[in-house]
């Protein structure tokens with residue numbers, strides 16, 4: 001499709017149309033190119049391609065046409081110049097850090113980020129001399145106060161897992177740019193269907209494609225969206241040497257997932273809001289964390305930043321008088337489920353329920369968990385596409401028979 005026509009098209013159209021050129025066979029659904037190598041036209045052309053002076057594929061670790069289609073489609077949805085796909089969300093974060101940071105550099109992150117992100121940046125990269133500070137997600141002044149002369153990167157995730165805390169992307173972009181640093185946003189929970197961080201000033205958008213981009217819980221994937229310059233000069237060289245390449249089959253699943261992303265996100269978010277309202281009125285529930293509810297502390301910011309939609313993940317605390325009782329009650333609710341899945345994944349059309357304190361956040365110390373506000377009575381629900389009445393009834397089984 002030529003660039004001038006592409007510029008006139010809406011995101012919904014690009015979500016189903018943007019891809020590399022069709023093959024001479026004229027397939028309507030994008031082809032899945034399962035190949036690790038490529039046959040070169042001539043020795044001279046091969047030399048040019050390896051030198052980066054001619055467009056074209058050379059080796060599966062460096063690129064693949066199916067993967068390129070996924071990258072182009074996601075970049076179009078995020079409003080980014082370019083995108084680099086990776087094998088998982090965590091490998092996208094590793095690729096970004098290896099590409100942008102060196103020993104002696106400093107990163108500022110929210111203390112409520114995804115557990116593995118805290119581990120990777122706070123512990124694994126610390127071994128290589130990368131410093132980090134973890135600040136309260138919603139406190140803009142704390143982000144500002146954490147800036148040091150060697151700060152190169154601010155890394156935010158909004159809404160967060162599992163408490164759905166929302167940070168102000170535009171405010172963090174200003175802080176980063178005033179300090180000569182870059183802002184990366186993990187856009188896993190909102191997806192470009194609801195939130196486009198680059199339009200708010202973010203330099204990089206990171207994805208775990210494993211979640212809503214696939215949307216049906218099938219394969220792992222990750223991605224970084226950024227300027228063409230960052231992708232070509234900082235990320236591609238690391239991908240080539242470190243090899244966190246996305247498999248073509250997984251890229252193809254992602255490509256197909258993006259076609260229905262918008263309608264899935266809106267339908268699942270509507271289910272989540274209805275479930276949040278029901279839980280908030282339930283006598284066994286102490287508190288509900290759901291950006292779509294007026295009771296959410298950053299409700300107004302979430303509505304403005306996320307196209308008026310709260311997202312499909314919510315969490316709630318069961319009422320209890322001690323951490324031990326809270327854990328027993330949360331386990332009772334989860335063990336009573338007969339339809340919904342007890343699973344730590346999210347972003348599936350099937351509703352998934354989990355106990356963060358003993359699973360996704362189980363590797364954190366008690367102090368880190370408390371700093372992140374994750375209690376023993378907390379249950380996270382990644383709401384899917386089942387009928388809302390059935391979702392409520394399945395949770396009611398445990399909530400109405402608490403020990």
Ligand SMILES: *Cc1c(COP(=O)(O)O)cnc(C)c1O
Nearest residue numbers: 088089090114186188208210221
């Ligand atoms: C799952 C997740 C990741 C990590 O992605 P993987 O694909 O599991 O490696 C990062 N950030 C958030 C918010 C996630 O939910």
